[in-house]
Amino acid sequence: MLHIVKKEVPKTREKIIVRLSAVLAALAVASIIVLVAGANPLELYIGIVQGCFGSLYRFAATIEKMVPLLVLSLGVLVAFKMRFWNIGAEGQFLMGAVGTTLVVRLLPDLPLPVMLVLMIIVSFLFGAVWLMIPAFFKARFGTNETLFTLMLNYIALTLVTALQYDFWKDPAANGMPKIANLPENALLPSAGGFNLSILMAVIIVLAMYYFMNRSKIGFEIAVLGESENTARYIGINVTRTIIIAALVSGGLCGMVGMMQTTGVSGALSTEITGGLGFTAIIVAWLSGLKVPFVVVNSFAFAVLLQGASYIQTAFQIPGSVAEMIQAIILFFILGSEFVLQYRLVSDKTKSEVA
């Protein structure tokens, strides 16, 4: 009979080979669907690459899609490292965007630099508070945070819906339910399609690398994730660590709300997240909760997202195909983890090892 046993930690080379073969296998399966859709898969995949790198403008669009995903994934990573399943990035993103818009509504005449700094702080706090609520109940009563944060996504979404259709509805939009665009002095400066949020993302990546790998609190978060008892035994203040991690995690996701409102969409809306908060969870997880891999994987997903929107217009293929291809690739990569972590042995070899 065959048995499953845990393997020693795989080498980086093996990891890369396994993951790449998973992606290739996924593309092979996805090709069947593309054929059903009545297109040539090879042409389509080339189209995706062209859509991302074909021109400087398209490359800028790819980076624009990468930035929010990257920062959201880093935010999610901090909580996941602690085994705190924050799947509320969507909600924290939305709340950050609400905070950003609130700043402009209350203080519309601030000069740009002051406005941006204030919006960064407020969006960070809004996102952080949105995660502190479940974090508090988790620390105090052990309330299930997976389901709590999931619910908070939809509560945030209804809040934004109410703002968009009622409270903050733009009277100048001829009855269209939309929130007014931000004024000039509240938009992120940009050049050639690249806006300032890229610089913010670079700083955040460096800071998070330091925070997770070099700082004392990063170490404490990792220990707490491994075992709460160990953490208590070596004198880590568990409640304080949970609160700080939640602050950073929710705060980063909230800041994405600011980056998207001021840099991309120009106004708060219910569609502002585009489901990126969920994609970020997958990116963080596939990256093994390591900052450098998050950078690589968010780029890979951004290529897929940008490629998808390109083929939609260039090949008249519905964007839902890209959604399916994305999910199929994810299924294969999730499955391929098994090959990296376990191996099959027969009874015979097992007794020899024993």
Added chain:
Amino acid sequence: MEFVFFLAAAVKAGTCLLYATLGEIISEKVGHLNLGVEGMMQMGAVIGFIAGFTFGNPYTAVLCAALAGAAGALIYGFLTISLKANQVVTGLTLSIFGVGFAAFFGKNFVGKKVPEAITTFFAPVKLPILGDIPYLGQIFFNQSVYVYFSYFLVVAIYIYLYKTKWGLNTRMVGENPVAADASGIPVDKYKYFNIALCGALCGLGGAFLSLVYISIYPVNVVSGRGWIAVALVIFAMWNPGKAMLGAYFFGALDIASFWLQQYNLPVSIYLFTALPYLATVFVLIFTSMRKSSNKKEPAWLGKNYFKEDR
């Protein structure tokens, strides 16, 4: 009398939630948090509609919908049971997949009408005697057979989970797979069976929307109801009977904003849509504060079982 109609409409609106919630309860009872409910409902909705539109036979349509949901669940099952992938991430991926799947395959059917044969088959039927009870008859017993079948399922699933050996074993796997395995229960088989059952029920929930609830196929027929079902499982504290009450309550909230429009309320009607989620949050907090074990989630929920770790 108008309020009675409102309640009858709430039962109808809650039925799709009830199917999906019953499914997710079974999945969670066996220890698997499947966040792919939305995806499985979407797959059931679109395949159910396509089958119904093509063959014009209600039985075929419903069967295909259940199979589509189960197929989605089996992708999740294979990854999380056999390949031990993370449940949360796999479930979210299944939701992304299902939404894309429905958008893609349903594209050519948007705007098409549900065939006459199916609409008549699922039209409300007043039950003899029961239907004549004042108020209650109008609310519960003047509905579609699809709704009546969900009443039957609530009882059947309650008996399955709490009164049969299989149900006992299922719950044992969800609470403590190590002990279940040691006592000779085939853990993986139980997981596969219950997860597939969950998928089939979610598929039926989705098909209720595309075959009974609407008459013309829209762009996105499920539109987030799967997430409400995930919330409902907690709201119902993993109990099929309470799931029924909860589903109608959430169904009422779902249509409340539409009904309240006529009264010119001083609060924004859009805030009402947050009530199901808020209620769920309170239930989550409340159940975690009280430590009674029969009202809490299965102990092994969300964790995969690896035999050699024992």
